[in-house]
Amino acid sequence: MRKVDVLVVGGGASGLQAAITVKSTYPEKEVVLVRKEQHALIPCGIPYIFGSLKDSEQDILPDKLLTSVGVEILIDEIVDIDVKAHSCTSKARETLIYTKLILALGSIPTRPKWLKGADLGNVFTIPKNKVYLDDMVRKISASKHIVVIGAGFIGVEVSDELNKKGFKVTLVEIEKTILNKAFDEEFGIIAEEHLRERGVNVITGEGVSEIIGKDGKVNYILLSSGKKIDTDAVVLSMGYVPNTEIAAKANIELNEFGFIRTCEYMRVLPCSNDIVAVGDCAEKRDFVTRKLDRTMLASTACAEARTAGMNLYTLSPCKPFTGTIAIYSTAIGNHAFGTAGITEARAIQENFNIISGSFTGMDTHPGNLSHSHKQTVKLIVAADCGMILGGEVYGGYSTGELTNAIGFLIQSRVTVKALLTMQIGTQPLLTGSPAGYPLIKAAEVLAKKMRDR
Ligand SMILES: Cc1cc2nc3c(=O)[nH]c(=O)nc-3n(C[C@H](O)[C@H](O)[C@H](O)COP(=O)(O)OP(=O)(O)OC[C@H]3O[C@@H](n4cnc5c(N)ncnc54)[C@H](O)[C@@H]3O)c2cc1C
Known part of the structure; x- marks a missing residue:
């Protein structure tokens, strides 16, 4: 039997991020992370082991990220959780008594x-x-x-x-x-x-x-x-399903999609101050629709993990997780696609009164440099107040970062009107022109549509 302050079960993106956040917020606490695999993979890099990378060795999540900040790694599998006793039992028959338990159990493919x-x-x-x-x-x-x-x-x-x-x-x-x-x-x-x-x-x-x-x-x-x-x-x-079998066995409540029910501080519901769930195993709520959701992203997982880690011992009302904005980008060759928030089709299906508008410009200025790419920005906004609910981007390699910025506009409940006076930095090789910046031009298209209504 061994006593630990914080026990993290799972060594994927969310377990790693939660352990690191706890260690930096509460350096005096002993943090032990248990995971099944000898080597954890960088999950988002997995598709590239089939082509671009030499093999899976090139896609390993370095243990040093954890060990260098003082997190102990145990390669083992937790097979039983006893919520009342504050204990977990592992396959190797070790009993770990925890003060705080972080469930980062992840997901499995269907x-x-x-x-x-x-x-x-x-x-x-x-x-x-x-x-x-x-x-x-x-x-x-x-x-x-x-x-x-x-x-x-x-x-x-x-x-x-x-x-x-x-x-x-x-x-x-x-x-x-x-x-x-x-x-x-x-x-x-x-x-x-x-x-x-x-x-x-x-x-x-x-x-x-x-x-x-x-x-x-x-x-x-x-x-x-x-x-x-x-x-x-x-x-x-x-698709993937949450890996929540051991949680269910321990009578931890799951929602209708099989995710562990949590509050906005990632503490498990109903009312546990000592167990949190993060990442693909934890309940998701869409930021815009406020409905339960099944989006599984490493970026969301890490945001939840940071929230859970910072709020583990005491809650801060400034640091809740207010819903997933599902920010994601992908690339097909030199062409990239980014999305954040709700699509136009989904917004209509959900009965939001929306307006959408887009603008296509270039991602450099002038737009005939060897790496120049067309850049299309589409925004979906609430028709009554102009709040940005979703954004989609097609362009070159700057697409990912631009999409992240749009994600934060959604999270900050920024309106199209505010975008009209947005100050930006531009550079010929790196961005669209200050006079034809596609994000602002898309906002202008929308502002005009709102005026003309
Ligand atoms: C091919 C692929 C590509 C992806 N690309 C992207 C991308 O580009 N961007 C993006 O944002 N997201 C991407 N995702 C999604 C992302 O990988 C997941 O959202 C993320 O891995 C979730 O992290 P997690 O820590 O919650 O779960 P997981 O990564 O599933 O990790 C769970 C961990 O828990 C361990 N575990 C489970 N049960 C136990 C137990 N009982 N005892 C001990 N250990 C246990 C597992 O062994 C594992 O280490 C991709 C997913 C896949 C499959």
Whole structure:
């Protein structure tokens, strides 16, 4: 039996960030982090082990980030939590008595039961697990053709990387456009064009109804239209579910989607001052709709972890987590796509009274430098007050940072009117021109629409 001040269960993005935050906020506390894997991967880098990176060794989350600030790492698995006794038992039969418990249990990929053939050999998922992924890379290496099912950002990035490696890749998406949850249709169409230009065979508006095997291995997939596509391997990129089984076993409450219920300080509900949950296992609430949500992002996970860590011993009303803005960007070659907040389609579906507007300019000035890229900014704002509810960006490599800035405008409840007087810094090689800065120009388009209503 061992006593620790703070026990973190999980060594992914949220566990790591929570442990580091606790150590910097409360340096006198002993922090122990338990994780299953010998080596944790940088999760967002996983798609790149299939193409751009030499192997998964290039994508390891350095333990030094934890050990250098005094966090102890235990490679083990927690199999039991006793909330009343404030204790956790591990697979190696160690009992850890905690003062504070941080659950950072993460998520696991789904392998849908309704999809016949999903359990065949050579049908893979993308877990955040180095051993599985190394084995998968070895097994698919002899393949000529690979089908990826599901064109969310993970399916898109994995398809692009497999294509880059020289495999013939078909990406199948049941929705009308790819990246459909995060982007409005016009952005999905451009993304699809770029993916096709690079050689990926993209099929949209059609689902996979069955995976057909021969001798236990996949042979072809059957689309809802009845079309057959021969393939040597299938990658399922059909979503992730929270890994909350041990929490449920300990009678910690889960919400209707299986996430651990938490308050805005990430403490588990109802009313625990000593247990917090962060990251993919913790309840998500959409910042704009205020509804429960299932978005899982490392960026959200780390923001929650910082919130939980800072508020672990005493609460600060200045530091709650007020909902996920789901800020994300991805790149297809030199073309990038960023999104923050709500899309126009979702806003309409949720019955918000909105106006949207966009502007296309360049991300440098002049716009004919060798690395210049078109930059489109779309904003979705509340029609009554002009508050920014969502933003989407298409452009070059500055897209990610611009999207982050839009995310903070949403979080700060900034209005389009305020954007009209926004002060910016510009530089020919780095940004659009001061007179044609796409974010401000998009705000002008919207302000005019609001005036003309
Ligand atoms: C391929 C891929 C690409 C992605 N790209 C991006 C991106 O570009 N940007 C972005 O924001 N997000 C991205 N994500 C999402 C992001 O990876 C997740 O949101 C993030 O990993 C969540 O971190 P987490 O710590 O909550 O959970 P996880 O990363 O799932 O980590 C959970 C950890 O808990 C451990 N664990 C679980 N149960 C136990 C137990 N009982 N005992 C001990 N240890 C346990 C696990 O072993 C693991 O170490 C991507 C995800 C994938 C799969």
